Amino acid sequence: MANISLTVNGETRSGEAESRTLLVHFLRDTLRLTGTHVGCVVGRCGACTVMWNGAPVKSCMVFAVQTDGDEVVTVEGLARDKRLHPLQEAFWKKDAVECGYCTPGMLMSAYGLLSNGKTPTEAEIKKAISGNLCRCTGYGNIVAAIREAAGNFK
Amino acid sequence: MDFPINPPIGERVRRKETQRFVTGTGRFVDDLLPPGTLHASFTRSPCAHARINSVDASAALTMPGVRAVFTGKDIADRIKPMRVGGSPLLRPLKLYPLAVDKIRYFGEPVAVVVADNRYLAEDAVEAIAIDYEPLPAVIDPEAALEPGATPVHDVLGGNKVYKFHFATDGIDEIFAKADVVVKERIRSHRITACPIEPRAYLAHYSPDEDSLTMWSATANPHSLRGRIADVINFPEGKIRVIAPDVGGSFGVKIQTYQEELLLPFISRELGRPIKWCETRVEHMRNGRHGRDQIHYIEMALKKDGTILGLRDRIIADMGSTYTVDHSIMASALYMTGVYQIQNYAVDATGVSTNKTTHGSLRGIGKADAAYVIERLVDIAARKLNIDPIDIRMKNFIPAESFPYRNVTGALYDSGQYHLCLKRTAEIAGYEKLKQEQAELRKKGICRGIGVALVMEPTSSSRIHATGGYASCRMRIDPSGAATVFSSMGEQGQGHETTIAQIVASQTGIPFEKITVIHGDTLPTPYGFGTGSSRSSVVLMPSAWVAAKKMREKLVGIGARLIGVPPERLEIGDGKVFAKEKRDQAIAIAEIIRTAYGAIHLLPENMEPGLETMGTFVNPNIDYAPDDKGRMNTFSSYPYAGVIAVVDVDVETGFINIVRYCTVHDCGNMINPQIVDTQQQGSIMQGIGAALYEELRYDEEGRLLSSTFMDYRLPCVEEVPELALEHIVTPNPFTPLGAKGAGETGMLGPPPALCNAVEDALAPLGVKIRETPLTPDRILDLIEKAKSSHG
Numbered sequence: 011m012a013n014i015s016l017t018v019n020g021e022t023r024s025g026e027a028e029s030r031t032l033l034v035h036f037l038r039d040t041l042r043l044t045g046t047h048v049g050c051v052v053g054r055c056g057a058c059t060v061m062w063n064g065a066p067v068k069s070c071m072v073f074a075v076q077t078d079g080d081e082v083v084t085v086e087g088l089a090r091d092k093r094l095h096p097l098q099e100a101f102w103k104k105d106a107v108e109c110g111y112c113t114p115g116m117l118m119s120a121y122g123l124l125s126n127g128k129t130p131t132e133a134e135i136k137k138a139i140s141g142n143l144c145r146c147t148g149y150g151n152i153v154a155a156i157r158e159a160a161g162n163f164k
Numbered sequence: 165m166d167f168p169i170n171p172p173i174g175e176r177v178r179r180k181e182t183q184r185f186v187t188g189t190g191r192f193v194d195d196l197l198p199p200g201t202l203h204a205s206f207t208r209s210p211c212a213h214a215r216i217n218s219v220d221a222s223a224a225l226t227m228p229g230v231r232a233v234f235t236g237k238d239i240a241d242r243i244k245p246m247r248v249g250g251s252p253l254l255r256p257l258k259l260y261p262l263a264v265d266k267i268r269y270f271g272e273p274v275a276v277v278v279a280d281n282r283y284l285a286e287d288a289v290e291a292i293a294i295d296y297e298p299l300p301a302v303i304d305p306e307a308a309l310e311p312g313a314t315p316v317h318d319v320l321g322g323n324k325v326y327k328f329h330f331a332t333d334g335i336d337e338i339f340a341k342a343d344v345v346v347k348e349r350i351r352s353h354r355i356t357a358c359p360i361e362p363r364a365y366l367a368h369y370s371p372d373e374d375s376l377t378m379w380s381a382t383a384n385p386h387s388l389r390g391r392i393a394d395v396i397n398f399p400e401g402k403i404r405v406i407a408p409d410v411g412g413s414f415g416v417k418i419q420t421y422q423e424e425l426l427l428p429f430i431s432r433e434l435g436r437p438i439k440w441c442e443t444r445v446e447h448m449r450n451g452r453h454g455r456d457q458i459h460y461i462e463m464a465l466k467k468d469g470t471i472l473g474l475r476d477r478i479i480a481d482m483g484s485t486y487t488v489d490h491s492i493m494a495s496a497l498y499m500t501g502v503y504q505i506q507n508y509a510v511d512a513t514g515v516s517t518n519k520t521t522h523g524s525l526r527g528i529g530k531a532d533a534a535y536v537i538e539r540l541v542d543i544a545a546r547k548l549n550i551d552p553i554d555i556r557m558k559n560f561i562p563a564e565s566f567p568y569r570n571v572t573g574a575l576y577d578s579g580q581y582h583l584c585l586k587r588t589a590e591i592a593g594y595e596k597l598k599q600e601q602a603e604l605r606k607k608g609i610c611r612g613i614g615v616a617l618v619m620e621p622t623s624s625s626r627i628h629a630t631g632g633y634a635s636c637r638m639r640i641d642p643s644g645a646a647t648v649f650s651s652m653g654e655q656g657q658g659h660e661t662t663i664a665q666i667v668a669s670q671t672g673i674p675f676e677k678i679t680v681i682h683g684d685t686l687p688t689p690y691g692f693g694t695g696s697s698r699s700s701v702v703l704m705p706s707a708w709v710a711a712k713k714m715r716e717k718l719v720g721i722g723a724r725l726i727g728v729p730p731e732r733l734e735i736g737d738g739k740v741f742a743k744e745k746r747d748q749a750i751a752i753a754e755i756i757r758t759a760y761g762a763i764h765l766l767p768e769n770m771e772p773g774l775e776t777m778g779t780f781v782n783p784n785i786d787y788a789p790d791d792k793g794r795m796n797t798f799s800s801y802p803y804a805g806v807i808a809v810v811d812v813d814v815e816t817g818f819i820n821i822v823r824y825c826t827v828h829d830c831g832n833m834i835n836p837q838i839v840d841t842q843q844q845g846s847i848m849q850g851i852g853a854a855l856y857e858e859l860r861y862d863e864e865g866r867l868l869s870s871t872f873m874d875y876r877l878p879c880v881e882e883v884p885e886l887a888l889e890h891i892v893t894p895n896p897f898t899p900l901g902a903k904g905a906g907e908t909g910m911l912g913p914p915p916a917l918c919n920a921v922e923d924a925l926a927p928l929g930v931k932i933r934e935t936p937l938t939p940d941r942i943l944d945l946i947e948k949a950k951s952s953h954g
């Protein structure tokens with residue numbers, strides 16, 4: 011067991027983790043940030059995607075101890091002062107959500123794409139979420155939502 | 165109709181539930197962690213068929229954090245067996261949540277460890293020693309029927325577990341006299357639903373209150389409650405089942421599973437909350453599988469393409485611990501599809517094998533039927549050299565024949581098949597496509613055009629299985645907000661929005677002030693699970709009935725207060741007002757205050773308060789066959805025309821969907837946005853089924869596709885250009901005229917894409933009778949065609 015401390019959604023958070031504890035389980039079970047989901051635990055569905063030091067990562071593929079001292083952003087960190095992030099607004103408006111299970115991972119992959127401030131092409135949008143599976147929506151509205159949010163990204 | 169369908173019914177209202185999902189504040193079972201929760205992990209069989217000689221858990225029990233281990237023997241005399249099937253045609257079995265003396269499929273749960281956290285529980289699973297004595301695995305359903313085949317269930321002696329027969333008179337003469345008979349063996353391969361949230365359960369028995377709360381990612385909370393009561397022998401009244409947010413089901417979560425019955429038992433034993441969240445590998449091996457039917461089918465036709473009769477023999481692989489027969493029945497009863505075929509015979513056999521249990525999957529049985537008939541019609545067209553659209557147009561049930569009684573007694577509510585396919589051909593530019601195809605062929609590009617018109621019966625009613633009705637109870641609070649309690653859970657369908665639309669449109673309560681509660685057996689009325697696309701066919705009408713009663717009450721009170729007869733009143737703008745004289749009005753808020761607080765002003769005999777209950781029963785259902793074996797078990801019949809355009813790369817075997825055009829008729833739409841999104845997802849699931857997904861077993865019965873690496877769901881890169889349109893033919897037997905929209909999308913791609921690929925490769929003589937259409941299979945077929953022609 012090690013005590014680790016990291017910045018999550020702008021706040022310093024710490025907790026105990028075994029060396030084998032996955033980041034996704036540390037976030038969900040220890041920090042109780044349950045917006046990040048688990049769909050396969052082997053890096054194939056993207057439901058667990060978070061930002062780690064400025065880049066999107068599948069948090070089931072990272073050990074919690076690797077993130078000691080680092081910066082992590084989860085879906086809970088997207089809205090600011092109760093105002094939805096443009097990506098969240100766009101997902102809502104474009105009906106990019108059905109059951110909502112893949113949604114946090116989709117949002118974080120899209121957030122990673124849009125963070126560099128450039129307007130992505132259709133192909134770049136698809137590439138950014140190609141590791142995120144959604145069984146409900148058929149992806150079309152998700153792509154449309156990311157395209158829309160790209161115009162309003164701050 | 166005495167009750168108007170006002171906006172926001174029919175509007176593309178934003179979904180209420182989406183807000184919590186985009187902020188990460190949805191609540192799924194795995195998000196819950198009551199203090200003191202212990203975690204379960206299962207030991208699962210590494211083989212498909214074996215006797216269990218012994219299970220030794222002594223080492224596991226000494227491992228850190230382990231609280232208990234249970235084996236099949238430990239529980240067999242302490243809990244009752246699970247119920248199997250609701251159909252008298254299914255052979256009954258006794259099954260326990262953990263295998264007792266015999267293993268019947270790869271991955272079957274054999275023992276369960278309960279520990280302080282999931283890591284420790286998984287560690288201890290590794291330490292359980294089990295001695296298996298392997299038996300021959302029964303994998304091929306046809307071989308399973310041979311005399312001398314090893315029985316999967318010793319008590320049954322053989323593997324034939326279900327039998328259904330239906331035949332009209334004189335079918336053999338029709339085939340004897342026909343100009344042409346087309347005869348094929350077509351197989352629909354084994355797939356599974358794969359929601360992104362696997363199954364997850366949390367059972368919490370409270371010793372202080374002697375009550376049990378079960379949180380389950382189920383699509384069927386009320387039925388689950390009864391089954392838990394049965395199996396663990398605990399009063400149903402002390403059990404509360406809650407399905408919180410559920411991350412998709414597509415059928416797979418509507419059935420009751422071993423783990424779901426075992427966790428409540430363990431929680432009661434230990435007096436602690438017990439949680440188990442399935443891994444993806446476990447889900448692939450234990451979640452219900454679907455399809456997997458072999459059809460020996462023959463069609464008799466005239467030279468001009470008129471279909472005279474159809475004859476089918478179905479062998480359905482039901483896996484080991486089969487529980488329902490819906491798939492075989494739906495296939496057998498709807499094989500004639502959208503065509504006027506009144507001569508039909510079918511022999512359907514359900515077979516037990518050493519595979520995972522067969523069960524519900526989006527389009528259960530109906531998808532197999534639509535696939536096989538739409539393939540066969542195409543094969544016949546090619547043989548007779550008739551255009552695939554022409555042969556369909558020639559045989560479709562005409563619009564003026566509805567409601568149409570099909571040969572097996574099914575009553576199709578409504579349809580405009582000719583119009584639908586005509587419109588599909590228009591949006592696809594069919595004639596131009598054919599010209600382009602001819603030109604591309606000259607350049608060596610294998611382009612194919614695939615046509616299909618798939619019909620999907622919805623809202624089934626089977627005795628003791630799917631009910632056939634749904635209910636909503638509603639209340640307007642003194643504050644003026646309304647709450648609706650729905651009998652059905654939801655797994656992404658958007659009921660919180662569509663029910664609120666219905667209630668808002670009828671009662672004048674603003675959409676924003678309406679909350680919908682679902683998936684909790686304590687406050688909601690009893691009802692059956694979300695499946696068979698029945699929400700819009702029975703649940704939404706039940707909300708409409710509850711709202712109608714509420715409206716009558718509001719208007720009745722308003723009438724009394726302003727002295728105008730109810731027939732002359734209307735609801736709108738937060739008021740009840742006289743139609744001809746709008747200033748004769750009273751605020752709904754005032755009516756609500758009166759209903760609760762000034763009851764001396766209520767009309768005579770009206771109960772105080774504002775609570776109503778609405779129930780809607782599936783129309784036109786038969787619960788027993790007539791003397792010829794005919795019956796109608798579904799109440800609505802949506803359908804979709806499809807034209808798919810593909811290019812096949814003969815070097816790599818890769819299929820590129822150039823365009824997928826579809827025209828869908830699901831009747832009236834309560835929220836067209838929700839229908840569109842759901843349909844896109846449904847189509848992608850169908851594309852996955854046609855091109856990528858397959859559950860494959862090796863000869864020993866080990867599942868080879870247990871992860872997302874080898875069971876490949878379509879990702880965003882595989883979305884083709886889609887053209888979606890609707891035509892609207894309302895169901896005349898339901899108040900909202902909706903037909904159900906969840907499954908038709910998935911039915912289209914398998915036949916349309918197979919037809920398209922066969923068309924693309926027709927110059928090479930390639931025939932497609934097995935799926936999915938993976939590059940390997942395509943290359944193989946091209947190779948075979950070459951050598952047989954060469």
Ligand code: FES
Pocket residue numbers: 047048049050051052053054055056057058059068069070071
């Ligand atoms: S849970 Fe991490 S990729 Fe699936």
Ligand code: FES
Pocket residue numbers: 106107108109110111112113143144145146147360411412656
């Ligand atoms: S919305 Fe259900 S998996 Fe994407």
